[in-house]
Amino acid sequence: MKHFFTNRVRVVLVAAVLLAAILAVISGVTNISLPKMFVQGVLTPARAGISYLTDQAERLYGYLFKYESLAAENEALKQELAQIQDAARTADAITRENERLRALLDLKDSDEKYRFMDGYIIAWSSNDWSNTITINRGTNHGVEQDMCAVTANGELVGLVSEVGPNYAVIKTVLDSSLEISATIAGAGYNGIVKGGYADESPDKLRMNYLPNTATIHIKDQVVTTGSTVYPRNLILGHVIDAGFDESGVAKFALLEPAADIGSLEQVFIVMDYNAG
Amino acid sequence: MGLKKDFREDKPHSGFWGKLYLTPKQRKGILKWTLYGVLLVVLSLLQDSMLCKFRIMDATTELVPVGIFVICLLEGAESGCVFALISSLLYLFSGTAAGPYTMLFITALAVGVTIWRQAYLQKGFVAALLCAGTATFALQMLQFLTGLFLQVTHPGRYVGFLITAGLSILAIPVLYPVVLAIETIGGETWKE
Known part of the structure; x- marks a missing residue:
C-alpha cells in the first residue's frame, strides 16, 4: 500500500492542509473572498436557469395533479382576502383618526421610508448547520451586506450575509447565528x-x-x-x-x-x- | 500513370490547437478532464438549485463530493489526487461547502479510499460503491464532529448527517457509468 503513496500524493495532501489553514484564517478575518465571488458570479446565471425550470416543473405538476386542492385553497384565500379587506378599511379609519389626533397634539410623524429590490431565489444551502438562500441580485443592483430581506407580506426572511456582483447570500431567520x-x-x-x-x-x-x-x-x-x-x-x-x-x-x-x-x-x- | 501519394501534405495554416503541438492522446486527456469538470458543475447546479428543495428531516444530498470520490477512484491516486484538490477548492468557492475543512476532508478521503482500493480490492462497480460510499459516510461524520467542536450544530442533528450520507450514496450507481464512460476517453480504465 505504501508504494501507492507517492511524492505527488504527499505534496497534494500537504497542500490541502496548508490551503485549508490559510482559507480558514482568511475567512475568519474577512468575509470578502475574490475567488468565491468569481466562482459564484459565474455559476449564478446557470443557477437562475435551473431554478426557473424547476419552478415551472413544480407549477406544471401542481396544475396536473393538485388541481382540486388548489381550487379549495383558492376559495379559502378568497374568504381570507375579504376578511383582510374589511380589516384594512377599519385600519384606514383608525389611521385617519390617528393623524387627526397627532395634528391636534402637534406630534411629528416617524420618518421610516424605504424602497424594495426584488430578487428570485436561485440556490438553497445544502449543509446541515447554516440556513441560507442565494438570490440573483448583487452589488450591480445596489444590494449591500447587512440589508434585510422580507416577503411581499412584510414577513422577515433574513439578512444579507454575503454579496457579489450578481448574487447575494441571505442568512435566513432560521439560522442560529442570527x-x-x-x-x-x-x-x-x-x-x-x-x-x-x-x-x-x-x-x-x-x-x-x-x-x-x-x-x-x-x-x-x-x-x-x-x-x-x-x-x-x-x-x-x-x-x-x-x-x-x-x-x-x-x-x-x-x-x-x-x-x-x-x-x-x-x-x-x-x-x-x-x-x- | 501517377504515383499514389504516400504522405499527406502539411496544412498551409494551422489553427490554435495546431500551434500547441498537442498529441492526440494529450487532446483526449484535456477533453476527459474538461468533461469531469463539466460533470461536477452539473452536479453542483442540480444540488444547489433543484435537489436542495427536496428534504427529508431537513437533510438533502451532497453530490459534488460523491462525484469527486468516484472520479478519483477510477483515475487512481497519482492523477486523481490533484483533481480532488482543485475540484474541492472550487467546491468550497461555490459557496456550498460548510468551510475550508471540507476541502481538506474531501481531498484526504478521496486519496485515502483510492489508495486503499488499489491496494486491497479488485476493480469493479462493487469496489467503487464500497469505497465511495465509505468516503461519503466518513465525510458527513467528520463534518458533524467538526460542527460539534465549533458549536454550530447540536448532537441531536446527527440523523440529518446520516440521511445526507445515505441519499448521496444513492447517486453512486448513477454516477459510476457516467464517470466510466468519460474515463475511457484516451486511455485504459481503472488506473493503478
Whole structure:
C-alpha cells in the first residue's frame, strides 16, 4: 500500500492542509473572498436557469395533479382576502383618526421610508448547520451586506450575509447565528429571537430573555422592534409554545416562522433603510 | 500513370490547437478532464438549485463530493489526487461547502479510499460503491464532529448527517457509468 503513496500524493495532501489553514484564517478575518465571488458570479446565471425550470416543473405538476386542492385553497384565500379587506378599511379609519389626533397634539410623524429590490431565489444551502438562500441580485443592483430581506407580506426572511456582483447570500431567520430583537405585539414584551437550525428545532424560532412575569398566549404575533438593520414591525412569527428557560430566571417562547422559507421563490431586499 | 501519394501534405495554416503541438492522446486527456469538470458543475447546479428543495428531516444530498470520490477512484491516486484538490477548492468557492475543512476532508478521503482500493480490492462497480460510499459516510461524520467542536450544530442533528450520507450514496450507481464512460476517453480504465 505504501508504494501507492507517492511524492505527488504527499505534496497534494500537504497542500490541502496548508490551503485549508490559510482559507480558514482568511475567512475568519474577512468575509470578502475574490475567488468565491468569481466562482459564484459565474455559476449564478446557470443557477437562475435551473431554478426557473424547476419552478415551472413544480407549477406544471401542481396544475396536473393538485388541481382540486388548489381550487379549495383558492376559495379559502378568497374568504381570507375579504376578511383582510374589511380589516384594512377599519385600519384606514383608525389611521385617519390617528393623524387627526397627532395634528391636534402637534406630534411629528416617524420618518421610516424605504424602497424594495426584488430578487428570485436561485440556490438553497445544502449543509446541515447554516440556513441560507442565494438570490440573483448583487452589488450591480445596489444590494449591500447587512440589508434585510422580507416577503411581499412584510414577513422577515433574513439578512444579507454575503454579496457579489450578481448574487447575494441571505442568512435566513432560521439560522442560529442570527439574533433579532423582537417584541410580542399587543403584549409588548421584548426579547431576542434566534433560529433553531443548529438546535433541536431546525424549522422553528426561539424567543429568549422574556420576563419571567410575562403572560404569553399561543398565537401571539412577534414582530421586530426596529434597529439600524431591521425596520420595526416586520413579522417574525407567532407563538406555539412557551415556558421557563434552563436557568429558570427568564421565559422563552417557541415560534412558528411567518415566512415559509422552504416555499419561497421571491424575496424583497429593503434598500435605503433610514431608521432616523 | 501517377504515383499514389504516400504522405499527406502539411496544412498551409494551422489553427490554435495546431500551434500547441498537442498529441492526440494529450487532446483526449484535456477533453476527459474538461468533461469531469463539466460533470461536477452539473452536479453542483442540480444540488444547489433543484435537489436542495427536496428534504427529508431537513437533510438533502451532497453530490459534488460523491462525484469527486468516484472520479478519483477510477483515475487512481497519482492523477486523481490533484483533481480532488482543485475540484474541492472550487467546491468550497461555490459557496456550498460548510468551510475550508471540507476541502481538506474531501481531498484526504478521496486519496485515502483510492489508495486503499488499489491496494486491497479488485476493480469493479462493487469496489467503487464500497469505497465511495465509505468516503461519503466518513465525510458527513467528520463534518458533524467538526460542527460539534465549533458549536454550530447540536448532537441531536446527527440523523440529518446520516440521511445526507445515505441519499448521496444513492447517486453512486448513477454516477459510476457516467464517470466510466468519460474515463475511457484516451486511455485504459481503472488506473493503478
